[in-house]
Amino acid sequence: xxxxxxxxxxxxxxxxxxxxxxxxxxxxxxxxxxxxxxxxxxxxxxxxxxxxxxxxxxxxxxxxxxxxxxx
Numbered sequence: 434x435x436x437x438x439x440x441x442x443x444x445x446x447x448x449x450x451x452x453x454x455x456x457x458x459x460x461x462x463x464x465x466x467x468x469x470x471x472x473x474x475x476x477x478x479x480x481x482x483x484x485x486x487x488x489x490x491x492x493x494x495x496x497x498x499x500x501x502x503x504x
Contacts, residue, residue: 464501472497 475483475493483490 468497468501471500 472493475488475497480490488496
């Protein structure tokens with residue numbers, strides 16, 4: 434008796450797995466670009482501007498990360 438394993442939603446389908454991988458890479462690149470943009474924009478502000486919005490320069494990395502990956 435032969436047994437077959439079938440799996441839906443990309444499953445064992447190589448082209449489906451590759452497409453899923455490519456989609457994940459594109460998503461990660463978009464998130465990384467958004468992080469870089471947010472970080473750069475905050476980093477370009479003067480200390481006075483950062484103080485006006487209540488942000489310390491040492492917190493910029495955490496703020497950019499939270500904006501992109503935790504929202």
